[in-house]
Amino acid sequence: MTPTDRARDWEHTWFGVWRVEHGETDLPSVHEFIDPSWLPADKDQMIKYLTRSPVVVATVAGYSDCLLCSARSELGCWQSDGTWLWPADLEHYVGVHGVVLPSRLVEHIRHQGYNPPTELDVPIENLPWPD
Numbered sequence: 520m521t522p523t524d525r526a527r528d529w530e531h532t533w534f535g536v537w538r539v540e541h542g543e544t545d546l547p548s549v550h551e552f553i554d555p556s557w558l559p560a561d562k563d564q565m566i567k568y569l570t571r572s573p574v575v576v577a578t579v580a581g582y583s584d585c586l587l588c589s590a591r592s593e594l595g596c597w598q599s600d601g602t603w604l605w606p607a608d609l610e611h612y613v614g615v616h617g618v619v620l621p622s623r624l625v626e627h628i629r630h631q632g633y634n635p636p637t638e639l640d641v642p643i644e645n646l647p648w649p650d
């Protein structure tokens with residue numbers, strides 16, 4: 520499957536959690552979603568939406584290394600707009616490494632007019648956490 524196919528068929532409302540190399544999990548590999556030719560005109564606005572959405576969990580203690588480069592991000596930091604949930608470093612993967620966002624997330628962000636909520640009215644435990 521191409522990254523575009525994977526993005527179209529993504530069935531969850533969380534995104535951006537990757538399988539660590541040689542990890543035995545059902546998580547996707549980040550490589551399955553990389554397509555540097557994915558350059559929608561509103562990509563910058565989508566990345567801003569991701570970075571400006573409320574932080575829902577900041578468990579901290581340490582940093583996680585990007586799987587693809589030497590960048591670091593805060594470990595355990597999640598963001599959400601109340602419908603979708605993603606790790607705070609997703610914007611790095613999208614902006615730097617050409618990760619394609621799921622089609623439904625793209626449509627959702629466009630539908631919101633690129634304006635994330637300032638706070639969530641959804642309890643944290645009700646967010647779509649990965650299994």
Ligand SMILES: [Zn+2]
Nearest residue numbers: 585587588590
């Ligand atoms: Zn990186």
